Amino acid sequence: xxxxxxxxxxxxxxxxxxxxxxxxxxxxxxxxxxxxxxxxxxxxxxxxxxxxxxxxxxxxxxxxxxxxxxxxxxxxxxxxxxxxxxxxxxxxxxxxxxxxxxxxxxxxxxxx
Amino acid sequence: xxxxxxxxxxxxxxxxxxxxxxxxxxxxxxxxxxxxxxxxxxxxxxxxxxxxxxxxxxxxxxxxxxxxxxxxxxxxxxxxxxxxxxxxxxxxxxxxxxxxxxxxxxxxxxxxxxx
Numbered sequence: 001x002x003x004x005x006x007x008x009x010x011x012x013x014x015x016x017x018x019x020x021x022x023x024x025x026x027x028x029x030x031x032x033x034x035x036x037x038x039x040x041x042x043x044x045x046x047x048x049x050x051x052x053x054x055x056x057x058x059x060x061x062x063x064x065x066x067x068x069x070x071x072x073x074x075x076x077x078x079x080x081x082x083x084x085x086x087x088x089x090x091x092x093x094x095x096x097x098x099x100x101x102x103x104x105x106x107x108x109x110x111x112x
Numbered sequence: 113x114x115x116x117x118x119x120x121x122x123x124x125x126x127x128x129x130x131x132x133x134x135x136x137x138x139x140x141x142x143x144x145x146x147x148x149x150x151x152x153x154x155x156x157x158x159x160x161x162x163x164x165x166x167x168x169x170x171x172x173x174x175x176x177x178x179x180x181x182x183x184x185x186x187x188x189x190x191x192x193x194x195x196x197x198x199x200x201x202x203x204x205x206x207x208x209x210x211x212x213x214x215x216x217x218x219x220x221x222x223x224x225x226x227x
Binding site for chain 1: 147155
């Protein structure tokens with residue numbers, strides 16, 4: 001399989017528990033943030049996004065929290081399932097600007 | 113079935129050879145991107161194109177070339193000048209204009225190995 005998960009911080013969670021994955025972003029001017037999920041050997045898949053005028057956004061089983069004061073982003077996954085096992089990474093962007101900055105990722109391992 | 117396709121999934125190349133990676137999208141997106149992904153690192157931007165017949169260098173363009181002759185296609189050539197080409201290459205696209213257009217969507221990737 002794809003070795004994109006090597007040397008990444010790993011979060012191990014029991015199936016059914018909630019997961020919290022954290023991300024520190026770098027640019028205080030960033031106003032758009034995205035969470036991606038990447039399974040082994042596949043391209044990143046969009047999960048959820050949030051703009052800087054919000055501090056929380058909810059999707060199906062996922063919630064993103066944004067703390068602009070400390071430049072921190074988190075992804076909460078409720079009732080974690082084995083299919084959630086993947087590498088998760090955040091991305092930041094200044095709206096309308098072409099360049100997106102990606103984090104290095106966190107590997108989520110779900111223990112059945 | 114709309115999306116971004118990349119081919120081939122796996123590609124092997126001998127040192128000194130150029131190789132071209134394909135990226136096609138039928139999402140009618142204006143902007144397209146090429147990234148390189150190495151283990152333990154974030155995605156690094158190689159080239160991007162905002163519109164047909166226009167493209168710009170990203171952070172690690174040396175040893176790579178692109179073309180954008182059609183809206184739906186953005187092929188990447190890895191030349192022999194690229195010193196460490198073995199990596200996972202990801203293509204992405206984005207709708208250029210309008211509300212909610214900041215999200216980039218990715219293809220499945222091409223794994224390039226230099227022998």
